[in-house]
Amino acid sequence: MNRISTTALILVGAFLAIAGVPAAQAQDEVVPVNFIWTGCPATDQDGHSCARAVRYQVFLQRASGEEALIAIVEGDTTYTLEAERGIVQRIRVVGVDHLGRLSVPSEWSDPVYFEPERSDGNPDGLPPAQPALLPNYPNPFNPETNIAYGVPADTPATIRMALEIYNLRGERIRTFAIDATPGWHEVTWNGLDDRGLPQSTGTYLTRYVCGDQVEVAKMTMVK
Numbered sequence: 001m002n003r004i005s006t007t008a009l010i011l012v013g014a015f016l017a018i019a020g021v022p023a024a025q026a027q028d029e030v031v032p033v034n035f036i037w038t039g040c041p042a043t044d045q046d047g048h049s050c051a052r053a054v055r056y057q058v059f060l061q062r063a064s065g066e067e068a069l070i071a072i073v074e075g076d077t078t079y080t081l082e083a084e085r086g087i088v089q090r091i092r093v094v095g096v097d098h099l100g101r102l103s104v105p106s107e108w109s110d111p112v113y114f115e116p117e118r119s120d121g122n123p124d125g126l127p128p129a130q131p132a133l134l135p136n137y138p139n140p141f142n143p144e145t146n147i148a149y150g151v152p153a154d155t156p157a158t159i160r161m162a163l164e165i166y167n168l169r170g171e172r173i174r175t176f177a178i179d180a181t182p183g184w185h186e187v188t189w190n191g192l193d194d195r196g197l198p199q200s201t202g203t204y205l206t207r208y209v210c211g212d213q214v215e216v217a218k219m220t221m222v223k
Helices: none
Strands: 003-005 010-012 016-022 030-039 055-062 068-074 078-084 089-096 145-151 161-167 172-176 183-189 202-210 213-221
Touching: 030 089, 055 078, 068 078, 078 089, 145 161, 145 202, 145 213, 172 183
Parallel strands: none
Antiparallel strands: 003 010, 010 016, 016 030, 030 078, 055 068, 055 089, 145 183, 161 172, 161 202, 202 213
16 A cells, blocks of 8 residues: 655655655755655556666646656656745656656655745745645544645635535535634644544545635545
8 A cells, every 4th residue: 555654755656665855944945855766666557567767757746736747867766856935846756667668657745845934034834825725744644634724814804714524425524613814724633523433544525615715635544
């Protein structure tokens, strides 16, 4: 089973493991994050066995946008991402063997996110420009996971807000109290429904509503 450890940013994917570690904590517009992976036997995208990769394609996803090829790593298993502050980013890699065959992609790494700087050079929880729901961490999780959401500075006090968890049958199983104060807030889900009953292994949806904007994210509980 594939798993992701958020604390170490370790991903065990279909054919390799990725680890991401901040290379520096300097308060710049970008923060270098080192990703290191270990190749292992893999299959190509048609299901055939392929040799150990001699190069890797590195793909980046920014926020919830489309993934893009950002680098080709030759003969190495490391890559340094210049992570932009204030944007959720993650990478995955595809191995290429000596015959040019592409392996199945790894799963996405844990999300990388650094708070934006203040004008005095110190990072803080400045409110987002629009309602935002960050990927939960850890994911997959057992028994708890953290969910962060952002409230814009100009949010009216009377606006409808909600933070809820649904199962894939569309049933609402957990509702959280919302902190409507502008800025970033975080709640912890312990895998229980509103009645205190434990939920089973599976995929769940976090739904964040702020006025007419709705953000949805997937998460997986494993036991």
